[in-house]
Amino acid sequence: MTSIAILLSGRGSNMVALADRCASGDIDAEIAFVASDKTDAPGLERARHLGLRTVVLPYREKGQATAESLLSDMADDEGIDWIVLAGFMRLLSPAFVNGRRGRIVNIHPSLLPAFPGVNAIGQAWDYGVTVTGVTVHLVDEKMDHGPILAQEALTIKAGEGLDDLEERIHALEHRLYGDTLKRLFRSRLTVEGRRIVFE
């Protein structure tokens, strides 16, 4: 079975959605631990309620290098196959990414390369797009930039407000992340330039 570690900084709603599908056997993976850079991330509390082991990475106290080194050692010791970012608000260092290239995955609430960075849904809203969506991608050294595993579009409805749009984007994230990881854990990938081919 695939072993994964989930990293989050916030509410952890993607983590909860993934944990449900792992627990039911729909996704053939085991969540070894849930880690956060924030001691008080609500997602950590939710993970504990789900019976998952949680880890606080000491970014604030000891800096990025130490925090990443701890994460890397844990991942090695426990045979983690994939590191799954789920609202993790730190950029991983080139050294860390290099050591696990093609083994770190992220989800972003826009159709990348449009609207990278924080508040992507609000950025899209302010730009006035009528189509936005969600992207699941491999992580590289740049923010929200690595090769794309999956995207799905969502059309903004006439008269729809930002709150409703956010809710629909989050629901799409929860579905697409699970669907993509399920497929990913059963496939081999080849990367041609930036294009990913599932075998």
Add this chain to the structure above:
Amino acid sequence: MTSIAILLSGRGSNMVALADRCASGDIDAEIAFVASDKTDAPGLERARHLGLRTVVLPYREKGQATAESLLSDMADDEGIDWIVLAGFMRLLSPAFVNGRRGRIVNIHPSLLPAFPGVNAIGQAWDYGVTVTGVTVHLVDEKMDHGPILAQEALTIKAGEGLDDLEERIHALEHRLYGDTLKRLFRSRLTVEGRRIVFE
């Protein structure tokens, strides 16, 4: 009836699609003339075959200011309501745009703000997106930047080649541009920030 002028630099396939729908009465508009910055644009020849009047704007011989001045005078004299860009490869000057703000429309073969500029389909392909699309927008001073009138997404199929994708994007352009102009010519718009509301 709405009177429009179409500007093109290339093959004019969007112009032909619009001309068909205007001729059939599906779009309630009349094409007063088709103009190009290029004497040898194939779209001019196609326009003449359709019985449309054509105009060469003397960008090359006399520069942008003179070419735009000629276009502006013609549009004024003939009571043109909308200037419709259809593969026109020149950026209109701020002065020209200011004089007809909210009365110039463009189509672009990507989901803006992703992949502005030339070769948008190839840019998207090289980036490895799995969703791309088409945008119809009002023209402002910046390239491929004005408020968005309509977008439609298109999912790249597994195993699809760039040629097939280009063909599907162009077919989507031809449909979406006509649909959007039809709606535009029957509506009043309000622009709230960058968001357009059809009344």
